[in-house]
Each structure stands twice: as structure tokens, then as C-alpha cells.
Amino acid sequence: MVYEQEPFNAEPPRTALAERLRTPLDTFYCRNHGPVPVLTPAEWRLSVDGMVERPLELSLDQLRHRFEEAEVAATLQCAGNRRADLVEVRDIPGEAPWGPGVTSSATFRGVRLADVLAAAGLTPEAAHIAFVAPDIAPAADPPQPYGGSIPVSKALQPEVLLAWAMNDRPLPRIHGAPLRVVVPGWIGARSVKWLTRVTAQATPSDNYFQATAYRILPAEADPGQAGPAEGISLGPIALNCAILRPDDNTHLPAGPTGITGYALAGEERTVARVDVSADGGDSWVQADLDRAASPWLWQHWRTILDLPPGEVEVAARAWDSTGALMPASPADLWNPKGYANNSWARIRLTCS
Incomplete structure (x- = not known):
């Protein structure tokens, strides 16, 4: 089911996910907030900055050759998974009525975020790791590149990757090429695609999609009037x-x-x-x-x-x-x- 062409948002039929440990790339759900950016791998660079002793700027080749390669098999799930059941209770204007198919699994390959942060020299004051991508999300207020963050305690776990491959194939552009974050066990919104910057900081990201969106508001709240830090910030996936x-x-x-x-x-x-x-x-x-x-x-x-x-x-x-x-x-x-x-x-x- 394609809900939007621009930005592209689609989920597979539920039956296409049955009995498959890994989801084929052409079946894996797509959740985007802005147009899919066009990034040239040869020109792309990853900046690592903030509360680090040695800021880095890394090409894809440098990531591949400087750090040990790692792999993780993980299920990613959109925070809006099974929203259609909530819509049956009461309408939710402006939001895609996702079924159970915005959940998919793949084997991702890349390098551990922890290794990159160690090379940059993470300082003791750093409590959160923020990610930024170049896709501009017009739904954000104000319009801004997509971003989010995770606590340092999660970022340093060995399962969190900066990935360039998916199911033994190069990461497709629609899924974040040339590099994306993979944060297993957390909502898909934190596995930022088209990654260009990693920033160590003392507080969570102030990006709209961390500070205002992807938060559970009280039933009586008006999401159009909700400000930063209102509601419950979403992180780990619920059972x-x-x-x-x-x-x-x-x-x-x-x-x-x-x-x-x-x-x-x-x-x-x-x-x-x-x-x-x-x-x-x-x-x-x-x-x-x-x-x-x-x-x-x-x-x-x-x-x-x-x-x-x-x-x-x-x-x-x-x-x-x-x-x-x-x-x-x-x-x-x-x-x-x-x-x-x-x-x-x-x-x-x-x-x-």
C-alpha cells in the first residue's frame, strides 16, 4: 500500500511478511518525511563533532578501512505501526493509517557507532548522540533536515551500527544510502537514513522529530499546538x-x-x-x-x-x-x- 508518493511512504501487504526471517529489499517498508536525497558516495562525508576530543570527517572508504566491519540482524518498526486500529477508535487526521506492515527485518552491515565515537574521543560530559540527515521535512515546524538522538548508553552498545549494506547488498537509496544508522530495539525514527552528521552533546536533539514529533500526547491534546518536550518521548519499541x-x-x-x-x-x-x-x-x-x-x-x-x-x-x-x-x-x-x-x-x- 502506497500512502504518499512525495514523500514516499508505503508498507507491504501483511501476507508478504509471513514466515520470513529477513524481509526482501523490495518488500521492506518505507517511511520518509521529505524527498529522498541524491547523495554521491564518492563526495559524501560523515562529520563527527560536538563533545569529542578529535572531530572527524570520514569518507565511505575511510569508514570501511579504518574500522572493523560489523553485522546485525534487526527488525525495524515504525512508531505508527498498526495506527489503523487506533483510527477505528477515533480519527487521526493527517497521519497515514498504517497497518502491521511497517515492520520489517534485515541483516545490516557497516561499522559500530561505538568504534567511531571512540576514535573521536567521546568526552565524559556527552550524554546523547544526535544524528542529522539532509532530507528536508516540510511537515516540520519550521521546515528542517531530519534528525534525532539516542542516549550515549544506547549508542555505545555493539548492536548500533552505521550501515552501508542491507541483506548482503549495497544499501538502497530509498533505505538510506550511502549510510544510515541502525538502532535495534528502538523505533525506526531513530535509525536515521542518509546520515551526514553525528554530534555528541549533553542534551537530546532539539530537532523537530526528536523534541516535538514522535511523542505520545494526552488524548485531549492538539498536536498542532504541542511544543517541544510535551508528552512522552518514544524510544524502545513496545511489545x-x-x-x-x-x-x-x-x-x-x-x-x-x-x-x-x-x-x-x-x-x-x-x-x-x-x-x-x-x-x-x-x-x-x-x-x-x-x-x-x-x-x-x-x-x-x-x-x-x-x-x-x-x-x-x-x-x-x-x-x-x-x-x-x-x-x-x-x-x-x-x-x-x-x-x-x-x-x-x-x-x-x-x-x-
Whole structure:
């Protein structure tokens, strides 16, 4: 589903994600806030500055040859994933009604951000690492290049990469070439694409997309009037799951039916259990759940339900390794930007 051509925003059909540990590049979701920039790899440079002892300016070749290459398999998820369920509760004007498909997984290759910061000599006063890209986002107030930040404590973890490859191929332009940040376990907004600057600083980024956007506001708030630091800043992904097959609003024969989906815990948690219901949550069966191949990757699950004739609501809920459970109702999570919906996943089927 393509929601916008400029900026380009699209998600794959949910069924295209089923049973795949890695998402093909032509299926991986796209979330952009401005036009995709055209950057020439030979002329591109990465600046590393701020609270560092040795500011750096690095070409792509210097990154490749100066630092040890690293790889991470990770699932990226947009903060607006499953917003469509919140829209059913109450309209969210001006925001794409994303389904469960703005979640995708890939193996990224590049260098560890921690190694680059060590070469620059990160000072003890630095508490946040800010990223800037050249894509101008007209929706920002005022219009500005896209940016964001993560705490130093996350930036220094070995899974956080500056990546130039994706699924053993050069990073596609639409996904951030020549270089992007990959912050596993955190919302996709922090994995900044088309990276040109890394700045160590004492406070979080004041960029619009860190300070004002990607925050959960109270239900009664007007997002058009919200200022910097209002609401809850989004960072680590919330425990979530989705039903991928069969598709929503499908007509099926009654009887035994395979149900499959993904579950994702976020940060360093894993999914411990997935329950599936054929009666809207009155009773549950435990699904077969793939082991966690990595703390940063989704886990797929599957079960067979005996579906009765008529209208059927199938629901799924996940538990993580801390014992946390997804909330039941999207009405309890509604917020005026439509972020972080991790209520029970539901699809409606007609069986005959």
C-alpha cells in the first residue's frame, strides 16, 4: 500500500511478511518525511563533532578501512505501526493509517557507532548522540533536515551500527544510502537514513522529530499546538504482535485454519509466548513460537484454529521475557498522533 508518493511512504501487504526471517529489499517498508536525497558516495562525508576530543570527517572508504566491519540482524518498526486500529477508535487526521506492515527485518552491515565515537574521543560530559540527515521535512515546524538522538548508553552498545549494506547488498537509496544508522530495539525514527552528521552533546536533539514529533500526547491534546518536550518521548519499541495470514476481511471455509504472524519485544527483551483466540478473546490457545534468533529480531508464530461458520474475530496477544502482556483494547492507547499501538492484534474473517 502506497500512502504518499512525495514523500514516499508505503508498507507491504501483511501476507508478504509471513514466515520470513529477513524481509526482501523490495518488500521492506518505507517511511520518509521529505524527498529522498541524491547523495554521491564518492563526495559524501560523515562529520563527527560536538563533545569529542578529535572531530572527524570520514569518507565511505575511510569508514570501511579504518574500522572493523560489523553485522546485525534487526527488525525495524515504525512508531505508527498498526495506527489503523487506533483510527477505528477515533480519527487521526493527517497521519497515514498504517497497518502491521511497517515492520520489517534485515541483516545490516557497516561499522559500530561505538568504534567511531571512540576514535573521536567521546568526552565524559556527552550524554546523547544526535544524528542529522539532509532530507528536508516540510511537515516540520519550521521546515528542517531530519534528525534525532539516542542516549550515549544506547549508542555505545555493539548492536548500533552505521550501515552501508542491507541483506548482503549495497544499501538502497530509498533505505538510506550511502549510510544510515541502525538502532535495534528502538523505533525506526531513530535509525536515521542518509546520515551526514553525528554530534555528541549533553542534551537530546532539539530537532523537530526528536523534541516535538514522535511523542505520545494526552488524548485531549492538539498536536498542532504541542511544543517541544510535551508528552512522552518514544524510544524502545513496545511489545507487539500481528496476524499476517490469513489477511483481514478474508472469506474462508470453516474448519481447521492455519494462523501465522510475528511478535516483537523490543530492546533486549524476547517474546516468551503468543496466545491466539478464535472468539475475540473469550478463550485462548498457545501458538508455536520460533526461538529468538537474536534479541533484535522478530519471532514468527503459528497455530491451527477450528473456525466456526459465520463472522469470526481472531485475536492474538504476546507476552515478553519480563512477563509483560499486550493490552487488550486500542481505545485505552488512543493518542492524537496514533503512535505505539500494541493492543491485541485482531482480524475479521467470514467462514462458510
